[in-house]
Amino acid sequence: MLRFSRIGLVLPFLAACGGAVTSPGGSPPEADAGGGGVHPLTCTKLVVGGPVQQVSQAPPPNVILTSVATGPNGVLVGMYGVERDPPGTLLVRDVGFDGAPVGEQGIPGLAWEGRLDEGFGHAGVAGGTPCSFRALDASGAPPTGASVPITSYGCSLVRATSSGFSIVTTGDPAGPSLVATDAAGKTLASVALSTGGVPTAWTALPDGSLFLASVSPALDNCLCPTQFYVQHYDAAGHSLAPQQQGGITWPSTSIGVAAMGAGKVLVASTPVRGAQLGVQAFDADGDAIGPVNAIVAADAGGPIGARNVDLAAIDENVAIAAWVETTGTNESHVVGQALSSTGAPLSPPVTVATALGLHLHVVATPTGALVVWDQQGGAPVSAAPLRCAD
Numbered sequence: 001m002l003r004f005s006r007i008g009l010v011l012p013f014l015a016a017c018g019g020a021v022t023s024p025g026g027s028p029p030e031a032d033a034g035g036g037g038v039h040p041l042t043c044t045k046l047v048v049g050g051p052v053q054q055v056s057q058a059p060p061p062n063v064i065l066t067s068v069a070t071g072p073n074g075v076l077v078g079m080y081g082v083e084r085d086p087p088g089t090l091l092v093r094d095v096g097f098d099g100a101p102v103g104e105q106g107i108p109g110l111a112w113e114g115r116l117d118e119g120f121g122h123a124g125v126a127g128g129t130p131c132s133f134r135a136l137d138a139s140g141a142p143p144t145g146a147s148v149p150i151t152s153y154g155c156s157l158v159r160a161t162s163s164g165f166s167i168v169t170t171g172d173p174a175g176p177s178l179v180a181t182d183a184a185g186k187t188l189a190s191v192a193l194s195t196g197g198v199p200t201a202w203t204a205l206p207d208g209s210l211f212l213a214s215v216s217p218a219l220d221n222c223l224c225p226t227q228f229y230v231q232h233y234d235a236a237g238h239s240l241a242p243q244q245q246g247g248i249t250w251p252s253t254s255i256g257v258a259a260m261g262a263g264k265v266l267v268a269s270t271p272v273r274g275a276q277l278g279v280q281a282f283d284a285d286g287d288a289i290g291p292v293n294a295i296v297a298a299d300a301g302g303p304i305g306a307r308n309v310d311l312a313a314i315d316e317n318v319a320i321a322a323w324v325e326t327t328g329t330n331e332s333h334v335v336g337q338a339l340s341s342t343g344a345p346l347s348p349p350v351t352v353a354t355a356l357g358l359h360l361h362v363v364a365t366p367t368g369a370l371v372v373w374d375q376q377g378g379a380p381v382s383a384a385p386l387r388c389a390d
Contacts, residue, residue, distance in 0.1 A: 042317075042318070042346060042388075042390065043314075043318045043338035043346050043347055043388035043390065044338075044346055044347050044390050045347055045348075045388065045389040045390045046320070046336055046337060046338045046346075046347040046348075046350050046368075046386055046387070046388060046389070047350060047386070047387060047388075047389045048336075048350060048352055048384055048385070048386060049098070049367065049368060049384075049385035049386055049387040050098045050099070050384065050385045051384070052099075052352075052353050052382050052383070052384045053095070053098065053099035053100045053101070053382060053383050053384065054101075054380045054381075054382055055077055055079075055093050055095055055099065055101060055372065055380065055381040055382060055383050056079055056091065056093065056105065056374075056380045056381035057093075057104075057105040057380075058380075062081070062082040062378050063079045063080070063081050063082070063091065063374060063380065063381050064079060064080040064082060064113070064358070064359060064374055065077070065078075065079055065358075065359040065360070065361065065372060065373060065374040065381050066078045066079060066080050066113055066114060066115050066116075066127070066359075067114075067115040067116050067117070067158075067361065068361045068363050068370075068372050069116055069117045069118045069119075069123070069160075069363075070363045070364065070365065071118055071119075073096075074094055074095055074096045074097060074102055075094075075095050075096075075097065075099075075363055075365070075370055075372070075383075076092060076093075076094055076095075076116060076118055076123065077092065077093045077094075077095060077372055077381065077383070078090070078091075078092055078114060078115060078116040078125060079091040079092070079093065079374070079381055080112075080113040080114075088112075088113070089107060089110070090107070090108055090110040090112065090113070090114050090125065090127070091105055091106065091107060092105070092106040092107075092108060092116065092125075092136065093105045093106065093381075094106075095370075095383060097365040097366060097367060097370060097385065098370075098385050099370055099372070099382075099383030099384055099385060108125065108134060108136060108143045110125070110127075110128075110132075110134060110143075110147065112127050112128030112129075112132070113127050113128070114126060114127030114128065114134075115127055115155075115156070115157065115158050116136065116158065117158050117159050117160045117165070118136075118160055119159075119160035119161075120160050120161065120162050121183075122135065122160060122164070122165075122183040123135070123136045123137065123160070124136055124158070124160070124165055124183070124185065125158070126150060126155050126158040126165070126167045126185075127154075127155060128154070128155075129153065129154040129171065130149060130150075130151060130152045130153065130154070131149075131150040131151045131153065131154050131155035131167070131169060132147045132148060132149050132150060133147070133148045133149075133150050133158075133165070133167065133181060133185035134146070134147050134148065134185065135183060135184055135185060145184050145185065148181075148184065148185030148186065150167055150169065150179055150181070150185070150187065151169045151172070151177075151179065153169055153170065153171035153172045154169065154170045154171040155167050155168060155169045155170060155179075156168050156169075156170045156176075156198070156199055156200070157199055157201075157202055159202070159204070161180070161235070163180065163182060163183075163188065164180065164181045164182040164183045164184075164185075164186075164188070165180075165181045165183070165185070166178055166179070166180055166181075166210075166235070166237075167179045167181065168193070168199045168202075168212075169190075170198060170199065174192065175192055175193065175195075176192075176193045176195060176198070176199050176214075177190050177191060177192050177193060177237070178190070178191050178193055178233070178236070178237030180236065180237075189236065191236055191237035191238060192237075193212070193233070193237055193239075194231070194239045194243065195212065195214040195229060195231055195243055196214070196216075196229065196243060197214030197215050197216050197217070197227075197228065197229050198214055198215050198216075198217060199212055199213075199214045200213050200214055200215050200228070200254070200255050201213045201254070201255045201256065201257040201267075202257060203257045203258055203259045203265065204235075204259065205259050205263070205265075205284055206259070208234075208235045209232060209233060209234050209235060209240060209284070210232070210233045210234070210235065210237075211230065211231075211232055211233075211257060211259065211265045211282075211284065211286075212230070212231050212232075212233060213228055213229070213230050213246060213255050213257050213267055214228065214229050214230075214231070215227075215228045215229075215249060215255070216228070216229075223250070223251060224251070225248045225249070225250055226248070226249060226250070226251060227245060227246075227247075227248060227249075228246045228247055228248070228249045228255060228267075228269060229243050229244065229245060229246055230243070230244050230246040230265075230267060230282055230286040231243040231244065231286055232284050232285045232286055240284075240285065241284075241285035241286055242286075243286070244282075244285075244286035244287065244288075246267055246269075246280065246282070246286070247267070247269055247278060247280055247292065248269070248278075249269040249270055250270050250307070253269070253270045253307040253308055253309070254307070254308045254309060254310065254359075254360075255267060255268065255269050255309070256268040256269075256309045256310040256311035256321065256362075257311060258311035258312060258313040258319045259313060260281075260313055260316055260317070260319060260341040261315075261316025261317060261341055262316070262341070263283055263284045264281050264282070264283065264289060264341050264342075265281070265282045265283075265284065266279055266280070266281055266282075266311055266313075266319055266339065266341070266343050267279070267280050267282060267311075268295075268309045268310075268311050268321055268323075268343075269309065270306050270307055270309065277294075277295040277306045277309055277321070277323060278292045278293065278294060278295070279292070279293040279295060279311075279321065279339060279343035280292045280293070280343060281341065281342045281343045289342065290342055290343075292343075293339075293342070293343040293344050293345070295321065295337065295339075295345060295349075306323050306324070306325050306326075307323065307324050307325075307326070308323060308324045308357070308358065308359055308360045309321060309322070309323040309360075310322055310323070310360055310361050310362045311339075311362070312362045312363050312364040312369050313364060314364045314368060314369060314388075316341065317340065317341050318338055318339070318340065318341075318346065318388070319338070319339045319340075319341070319343075320336060320337070320338055320339070320362055320364070320368065320369040320386055321336065321337050321338075321339050321362075322334065322335065322336045322337075322352070322360055322361075322362035322369070322371045322386075323335055323360065324357035324358070324360055324373065331354055331356075332354070332355060332356045332357050333351045333352075333353070333354055333355070333357075334351070334352040334353045334354075334355055334357050334360065334371060334373050334384075335349050335350065335351055335352060336349065336350050336352050336362070336369070336371060336386045337349040337350065338388065347388075350386070352371055352384050352386070353373075353382065353384060355373065355375050355379070355382065356375050356376040356379070357373045357374065357375055357376075358373075358374050358375065358376055359373065359374050360372070360373040360374075361373075362386075365385065367385065367387050368385060368386045368387030368388060369385070369386045369387075370383055370384070370385050370386070371383065371384055371385075371386060
């Protein structure tokens with residue numbers, strides 16, 4: 001199933017609400033299907049909109065979620081199948097906005113953990129050390145092109161652009177770079193990024209510029225809080241503003257970034273170990289707007305450990321946060337909550353599933369959002385829809 005044009009879903013919503021829609025993958029508004037439906041301007045009640053769906057198929061025994069990308073007809077899910085003897089296998093699955101699989105699980109023939117994106121009529125995946133790129137059919141079918149080397153080091157982020165793809169490289173002692181390629185993966189330009197951290201998450205603003213969050217390298221043999229930074233770049237990777245301190249996070253946890261209306265960007269992190277999430281609003285240049293919003297955990301009955309948070313803007317005023325939450329018991333929960341453009345809670349948190357979740361992504365859809373997560377112990381990658389009920 002080809003699903004390349006995202007414009008048809010986005011424009012009617014933008015015309016009605018005057019809003020800008022972006023996706024966690026970071027493609028610019030004109031390329032995103034996420035947020036393409038008619039969303040309420042308030043979301044005081046968030047509900048699970050359907051059953052939990054199994055995304056991954058066996059084998060292999062353990063599957064790690066790496067990335068998700070939205071299109072006009074569904075969501076492309078990237079996974080890494082861990083084999084008994086490395087390397088593992090990249091897996092791709094096409095699912096509907098409700099998370100139900102559309103076709104068979106694709107095996108693009110790549111033996112590395114990759115991250116994918118699609119938009120502007122093309123899809124692709126980049127990953128591995130050394131980093132390579134391969135063009136994909138948006139249905140998760142076999143690759144449409146050969147594997148193309150990007151750098152002798154690694155890469156961490158990828159997004160579709162009008163001319164091809166932007167790929168953030170990592171591991172080079174000289175620092176990370178933003179590599180621009182054509183749709184087949186041929187390098188067009190490379191610009192050194194001025195960040196002092198490890199690029200972790202990004203989003204695109206309505207003008208096509210980038211808002212990047214990066215994390216200080218973790219200390220050896222120390223599970224210690226670490227600083228994360230935010231910075232504004234143009235589409236080519238040139239700095240538009242100095243790097244700013246964004247807040248505190250913890251090693252081995254993710255950061256969520258979402259572009260909202262009026263030039264605001266929300267960043268969610270796990271600033272207090274065993275307590276709550278923190279969500280901070282920034283302007284495009286990384287200056288904080290208002291205080292950090294402490295997100296109360298869904299399960300208030302015991303010690304809470306929130307990790308692997310992600311954000312998806314469903315319109316310019318509402319974002320959906322999703323995270324994995326552990327308690328003092330052996331249970332973990334996948335949790336969702338609606339937030340305002342300032343990061344303040346709009347709805348109470350809702351438990352999506354009880355699962356020993358590890359990695360998690362949430363993307364906007366025409367009816368709300370889709371949460372996708374993997375699990376410990378060889379359980380499958382799963383997905384469930386969220387929607388506003390008011």
